[in-house]
Amino acid sequence: MSKPIDEKILKACINKDPKAQEAFYQYYSSSMYGICLRYSSQVEDAQDVLQEGFLKVFEKLSQFEGKGKLEAWLRQVFVRTALEHYRSNKLHLNLTGIEEIEEIGNEDFSMATLGQQEILQIMNQMAIGYKTILNLYAVEGYAHAEIAELLGISEGTSKSQLARARQQFKSIWFAKQGYKHGNN
Amino acid sequence: METTKHPLDSLLKEQLGNYSPEVPANLYPKIKSNLAAQQSGSVISKAAVIFKNASIVLKSSIIFSLTVPAIAAYFMLQNKQVDSNPGIVLEPSKASISEAVTLPEPMSSLTPKKAILPKIKPQNIKKAVAAEPVQTTQFQAEIGNKLESTSEQKVVQPVFKAQEITEKETPIAEPLETKSTWNGIEQTIETKSTEQLVIPNAFSPNSDGINDEFEINLSATLFYRLRIYHLNGTLLFETDKPSHHWKGTLQESGIQVENGSYRYILEYQLKEQPKPSMAAGYIYLNR
Numbered sequence: 253m254s255k256p257i258d259e260k261i262l263k264a265c266i267n268k269d270p271k272a273q274e275a276f277y278q279y280y281s282s283s284m285y286g287i288c289l290r291y292s293s294q295v296e297d298a299q300d301v302l303q304e305g306f307l308k309v310f311e312k313l314s315q316f317e318g319k320g321k322l323e324a325w326l327r328q329v330f331v332r333t334a335l336e337h338y339r340s341n342k343l344h345l346n347l348t349g350i351e352e353i354e355e356i357g358n359e360d361f362s363m364a365t366l367g368q369q370e371i372l373q374i375m376n377q378m379a380i381g382y383k384t385i386l387n388l389y390a391v392e393g394y395a396h397a398e399i400a401e402l403l404g405i406s407e408g409t410s411k412s413q414l415a416r417a418r419q420q421f422k423s424i425w426f427a428k429q430g431y432k433h434g435n436n
Numbered sequence: 437m438e439t440t441k442h443p444l445d446s447l448l449k450e451q452l453g454n455y456s457p458e459v460p461a462n463l464y465p466k467i468k469s470n471l472a473a474q475q476s477g478s479v480i481s482k483a484a485v486i487f488k489n490a491s492i493v494l495k496s497s498i499i500f501s502l503t504v505p506a507i508a509a510y511f512m513l514q515n516k517q518v519d520s521n522p523g524i525v526l527e528p529s530k531a532s533i534s535e536a537v538t539l540p541e542p543m544s545s546l547t548p549k550k551a552i553l554p555k556i557k558p559q560n561i562k563k564a565v566a567a568e569p570v571q572t573t574q575f576q577a578e579i580g581n582k583l584e585s586t587s588e589q590k591v592v593q594p595v596f597k598a599q600e601i602t603e604k605e606t607p608i609a610e611p612l613e614t615k616s617t618w619n620g621i622e623q624t625i626e627t628k629s630t631e632q633l634v635i636p637n638a639f640s641p642n643s644d645g646i647n648d649e650f651e652i653n654l655s656a657t658l659f660y661r662l663r664i665y666h667l668n669g670t671l672l673f674e675t676d677k678p679s680h681h682w683k684g685t686l687q688e689s690g691i692q693v694e695n696g697s698y699r700y701i702l703e704y705q706l707k708e709q710p711k712p713s714m715a716a717g718y719i720y721l722n723r
Contacts, residue, residue, distance in 0.1 A: 302459070307474070368451045368452065371447070391449055391452045423668075427670075
């Protein structure tokens with residue numbers, strides 16, 4: 253992780269100094285935009301979330317008080333903002349109840365060949381609910397209990413959705429492989 | 437269920453944990469204007485906080501010492517953005533900010549401050565006007581009784597008319613209800629006999645200027661969502677803007693999909709409709 257922003261800038265941001273706020277934005281916008289994009293199905297949504305998130309951050313920065321890492325706090329704010337945005341814009345989460353999930357064996361896959369761009373392309377083709385779960389669990393490292401609370405679902409649903417999400421990821425990846433090496 | 441680390445999870449964490457794409461340069465001005473609006477509202481509370489503080493002088497000196505280099509950084513950034521591809525700005529910008537903060541340079545004059553103030557003022561005026569549409573219409577009505585039409589009235593009138601239309605919104609025709617099932621889910625589709633929703637069943641996104649986009653003739657909608665699915669159920673494209681047409685590519689990555697049929701599901705609500713409607717079907721893509 254990059255080193256935290258200069259404390260002077262942080263203090264000036266708490267005092268709502270416009271120039272410090274802009275410097276703060278320039279410093280963190282790129283990594284926060286990454287989060288926004290990962291949780292959105294459209295670029296426009298991600299940009300809305302980015303703006304919403306920074307307004308929230310500047311408003312609540314004085315409450316942060318140096319508890320824990322600033323970047324971790326920022327990431328949390330942006331993830332929550334993205335989820336809120338998503339909830340208010342989507343009709344339904346498309347999450348089904350607990351069912352028996354058959355895990356595909358992992359040993360067959362050598363996924364180390366997948367690069368960042370390829371992964372992002374696959375994620376963008378996934379159903380938004382699955383993408384969200386996979387992001388929360390795998391990338392952000394939230395526990396099922398936290399995910400359940402964030403999304404307003406049960407822990408069991410979170411687990412089964414995660415398994416389905418992984419399956420969908422793999423099937424899209426395989427489909428892409430087939431397309432690449434197919435007769436086209 | 438097990439809690440062992442799945443190989444896919446590790447891969448995603450590794451590849452996406454620090455995902456930091458380029459941010460479009462046009463995003464900050466919007467945030468800035470919103471911040472300016474917020475701040476002007478909280479000036480009084482902010483002043484109170486500062487007076488409570490014993491170290492006013494110290495704080496303001498910090499702010500001042502920060503403002504100058506920050507302004508310098510701001511202008512350096514702007515110059516860079518003009519010169520080069522805005523996408524490449526991010527990495528250099530981090531460096532230039534930290535340099536500018538640690539080594540204050542007196543090279544920038546105070547002129548940038550002038551550039552900031554006018555930006556804030558028009559914002560406030562716009563907010564004030566937008567927040568009190570009722571007052572302006574009342575004012576217009578009073579004048580209307582006494583005077584002939586003036587140029588001022590002409591400006592206000594559209595606002596008043598728009599309000600009248602929204603109040604008159606009532607369903608006129610009886611909706612025709614039909615039920616359809618798809619994937620076992622029962623959907624009620626309401627169609628208005630007066631409404632003419634035309635959804636094409638084929639398009640050819642080959643950039644010849646003819647029928648290149650999957651275009652649905654809806655504009656005045658309260659709610660709109662179009663989703664395009666691959667026949668295997670994968671979501672390929674999703675939008676909530678009627679003006680945003682599908683061009684036969686995967687969203688974001690822009691990769692062209694193959695010729696063939698794709699499933700679309702359109703959810704929309706027209707202004708005169710009391711409930712959202714849904715339409716679904718297949719679109720044939722042939723380049």
